[in-house]
Amino acid sequence: MKSFFGPHRSQCMIAALSCLATMAVAAATPATATETGLERARARGELVAGIKYPVPEYKGGMKFRTAEAIDTELLQDLAQRLQLRVSMVKAEPAKAETALASGKADVVLATVPEGVVLPASITAIPAGYIARPMAIMRSDTDIKSWQQLKGRKVCTSEGGLYVGMLAAKYGAVEQLVRAPADSLLALRIGGCDAAVHDSAMLEELTRLPEWKKFSARLTPGPASTLAFLVPVADKATTAMLKRVSNEWSSSQFPEQLTKKRVRHIAFEVYLDQDVPDCH
Numbered sequence: 001m002k003s004f005f006g007p008h009r010s011q012c013m014i015a016a017l018s019c020l021a022t023m024a025v026a027a028a029t030p031a032t033a034t035e036t037g038l039e040r041a042r043a044r045g046e047l048v049a050g051i052k053y054p055v056p057e058y059k060g061g062m063k064f065r066t067a068e069a070i071d072t073e074l075l076q077d078l079a080q081r082l083q084l085r086v087s088m089v090k091a092e093p094a095k096a097e098t099a100l101a102s103g104k105a106d107v108v109l110a111t112v113p114e115g116v117v118l119p120a121s122i123t124a125i126p127a128g129y130i131a132r133p134m135a136i137m138r139s140d141t142d143i144k145s146w147q148q149l150k151g152r153k154v155c156t157s158e159g160g161l162y163v164g165m166l167a168a169k170y171g172a173v174e175q176l177v178r179a180p181a182d183s184l185l186a187l188r189i190g191g192c193d194a195a196v197h198d199s200a201m202l203e204e205l206t207r208l209p210e211w212k213k214f215s216a217r218l219t220p221g222p223a224s225t226l227a228f229l230v231p232v233a234d235k236a237t238t239a240m241l242k243r244v245s246n247e248w249s250s251s252q253f254p255e256q257l258t259k260k261r262v263r264h265i266a267f268e269v270y271l272d273q274d275v276p277d278c279h
Helices: 006-026 035-046 071-081 094-099 165-170 180-188 199-205 208-216 233-253 253-272
Strands: 046-050 085-090 107-113 122-131 133-137 152-158 173-177 194-198 224-231
Touching: 006 180, 006 199, 035 071, 035 165, 035 233, 046 071, 071 085, 071 107, 071 253, 094 107, 094 122, 094 224, 107 122, 122 199, 122 208, 122 233, 133 199, 133 208, 152 180, 173 180, 180 194, 180 253, 194 199, 199 224, 199 253, 208 253, 224 233, 233 253
Parallel strands: 046 085, 046 107, 152 173, 152 194
Antiparallel strands: 107 224, 122 224, 133 194
């Protein structure tokens, strides 16, 4: 008796099995190459955003501290508009391309320094917030230039944009603390000669009457723009982010966030200041 599977039938069966195997592998593999960031977020019900410094979770017994950047609040507002949950993952601006290509992040919100050229595969959508490095000191300080920070104690906070730069560029002795309130408190009680944070925050802070004695400043440095980074090919996510950014700009949402955060930071300093200002 001839075998049911003759030569031609065997070849056809092998080809069919190969085709089915290929289809099964394709079905089991996430379509990250074709899915947009927005589609991935909606499919899981959660927007995964890459940022420079995910703020550590608050735990009972800790002093509440307002972080320096507004990126967390911007992303929370974005997720609310999309009716999604949001989670933050660490993604340095230099590694944004990898985070997006791997699907680790649906979008990246990063501060892009002036003059930096992004990879050709990435597009940037400004979020309406521009910052420059700025230093504030006591009004009677003898520090008149950035170069005079050499050998001086300068406070900055975790996740700040200028951590490391002050020591590397100017020879300052950096005092890294948990949050802006801790940095500014150290300045007020004489623990630091200067505090360096972004200009948008410090400009607002020094308008408050209680900061008049600490309003000496150095000329702010080069600008950096807070922007969403997405793959150039992801047109849907790009269009959505442009629309939201325009709405933020029209309502001055970033400016409102900055004013609110400064009030909170100033209050945190007030609550902790249990010794007189250093004279």
